[in-house]
Amino acid sequence: MTTFTSSLPDQLLQRLNDTAAxxxxxxxxxxxxALNIYLDQLNRAEYVSSYKLAGNDQDIMMIAEEGMAEYMTQVSDTDETR
Incomplete structure (x- = not known):
């Protein structure tokens, strides 16, 4: 494990001390x-942003719709064989 040294505002350090206690x-x-949670949230926000961009891209939406149509056909075919 690596040691990391940083400065924090006094108020934040007091909150850290109080919460840790x-x-x-x-x-x-x-x-x-806390840092792991925050970094995970940033990563999720990045995914959300990329999905929003993809949702506005007509080519990507067309590919997704074609894939869903194929998936629904496969599900239907599977249901019919049962």
């Missing part, structure tokens, strides 16, 4: 968990 968790573990 309340949760009975070391501050570094709390920071680690």
């Amino acid at each position: 309340k949760l009975k968790m070391p501050k570094n573990k709390l920071i680690e968990k």
Whole structure:
């Protein structure tokens, strides 16, 4: 594990101290968990943004609709063989 040193505003550091004490968790573990959650949220936001862009792209939508039509045909064929 690598050591990382950073400066925090006094108010944020106090909140970190208070929360770590309340949760009975070391501050570094709390920071680690919070940073992982935040980075996951950024990653999800990036996916949402890319899907919104794709939803506005006519070529991508046409390809998706063609794929759904093929999928529905396969589902229908499977249902008929049961």
